[in-house]
Amino acid sequence: MDNLQPLFPTVDSTKPIIIAGPCSAETEQQVLETARGLAANGIKIFRAGIWKPRTHPGGFEGVGEAGLAWLAKVKEETGMLTATEVANSQHVALALEARVDALWIGARTSANPFAMQEIADALAAAGRDVPVLVKNPVNPDLELWIGAMQRIYNAGIRRIGAIHRGFSAYGRHLYRNLPQWRIPIELRRRFPELPVFCDPSHIGGKRELIAPISQQALDMSFSGLIIESHCDPDCAWSDKTQQITPEVLNFILHTLVLRDKSTSTESLALLRQQIDRIDDELLELLDKRMRVAREIGHYKQEHSMPVIQAGRYNDLMQRRVATAEEMGMSPDFMRSVLAAIHEESVRQQIEIVNGHPLEK
Numbered sequence: 001m002d003n004l005q006p007l008f009p010t011v012d013s014t015k016p017i018i019i020a021g022p023c024s025a026e027t028e029q030q031v032l033e034t035a036r037g038l039a040a041n042g043i044k045i046f047r048a049g050i051w052k053p054r055t056h057p058g059g060f061e062g063v064g065e066a067g068l069a070w071l072a073k074v075k076e077e078t079g080m081l082t083a084t085e086v087a088n089s090q091h092v093a094l095a096l097e098a099r100v101d102a103l104w105i106g107a108r109t110s111a112n113p114f115a116m117q118e119i120a121d122a123l124a125a126a127g128r129d130v131p132v133l134v135k136n137p138v139n140p141d142l143e144l145w146i147g148a149m150q151r152i153y154n155a156g157i158r159r160i161g162a163i164h165r166g167f168s169a170y171g172r173h174l175y176r177n178l179p180q181w182r183i184p185i186e187l188r189r190r191f192p193e194l195p196v197f198c199d200p201s202h203i204g205g206k207r208e209l210i211a212p213i214s215q216q217a218l219d220m221s222f223s224g225l226i227i228e229s230h231c232d233p234d235c236a237w238s239d240k241t242q243q244i245t246p247e248v249l250n251f252i253l254h255t256l257v258l259r260d261k262s263t264s265t266e267s268l269a270l271l272r273q274q275i276d277r278i279d280d281e282l283l284e285l286l287d288k289r290m291r292v293a294r295e296i297g298h299y300k301q302e303h304s305m306p307v308i309q310a311g312r313y314n315d316l317m318q319r320r321v322a323t324a325e326e327m328g329m330s331p332d333f334m335r336s337v338l339a340a341i342h343e344e345s346v347r348q349q350i351e352i353v354n355g356h357p358l359e360k
């Protein structure tokens with residue numbers, strides 16, 4: 001995805017870009033009242049879902065086409081840009097015809113390559129360079145997310161952004177959708193020019209989590225936030241536990257700390273050199289460890305011993321995790337580091353014992 005163009009050229013992007021508005025457009029009055037509150041607080045991009053993908057039939061599935069006229073009124077009255085969710089070619093055609101300024105693709109849709117291709121084809125047919133924001137698929141699959149954006153890119157769209165809205169997981173958790181930050185971080189490593197927004201409303205699922213999640217995203221230099229805001233959240237027809245009034249949103253935005261990207265990075269450069277050196281040392285140590293593991297592999301082969309001895313692995317894991325915890329590192333982190341190192345040792349030993357590489 002080369003040559004991406006600024007998503008919203010008329011909006012100041014030296015600061016995080018804020019998109020806000022209700023989960024769903026419900027009535028003309030609710031849309032306009034919310035939009036007025038947001039515009040009064042300086043919000044430049046208004047979101048509202050009019051086609052809502054619901055888990056169960058019978059839930060509120062959005063007002064549909066009627067909402068397009070309300071979005072047009074928002075634009076006319078407040079000057080805000082408007083954005084809505086599209087999930088098929090008909091939505092794309094209708095939204096573009098109604099001059100909606102930006103489209104987003106929901107998490108259930110971006111998980112479906114057929115739907116993504118249908119949307120991409122509709123965009124190509126329309127030939128308009130409208131900004132398209134692609135939410136991560138519901139499941140934590142970075143390639144599926146990237147593939148969804150590539151389809152949009154291949155349709156000729158150059159104003160593409162990603163939205164991190166967390167990943168669904170079975171059972172009850174603190175978050176409605178687990179953030180799994182390493183996935184958007186890896187996305188940004190692979191596509192440094194791609195703007196990535198954070199959606200703290202759908203990650204947290206609760207009003208009180210919006211501020212802390214937003215702060216984390218800003219600390220990681222996300223390009224912006226998309227936050228659900230409703231003039232009367234307790235009476236919202238969808239996602240009411242996570243919507244906040246424009247006033248509360250304004251308060252939160254003022255409490256967020258914007259890290260200054262332009263401050264001198266000299267002392268940072270020195271610290272980064274240290275990190276580079278330590279990483280080199282880590283690599284050398286890992287190489288040393290693998291060599292010993294291979295020697296053990298030869299020994300096991302000569303004595304016809306099995307490669308994996310579960311007792312030893314468990315014991316090693318428990319001791320190292322406990323030490324790491326004492327040092328202030330998270331046990332989960334240490335478990336995944338050790339599991340990865342162990343997996344590679346086993347792979348190398350099996351290659352020695354079998355005389356050929358382990359099938360992936």
Ligand code: PEP
Pocket residue numbers: 023024049053105106107108135165202
């Ligand atoms: C939404 O933005 O209201 C929405 C339906 O989000 P998601 O696709 O992330 O669930």
Ligand code: MN
Pocket residue numbers: 023024228238239
């Ligand atoms: Mn919602």
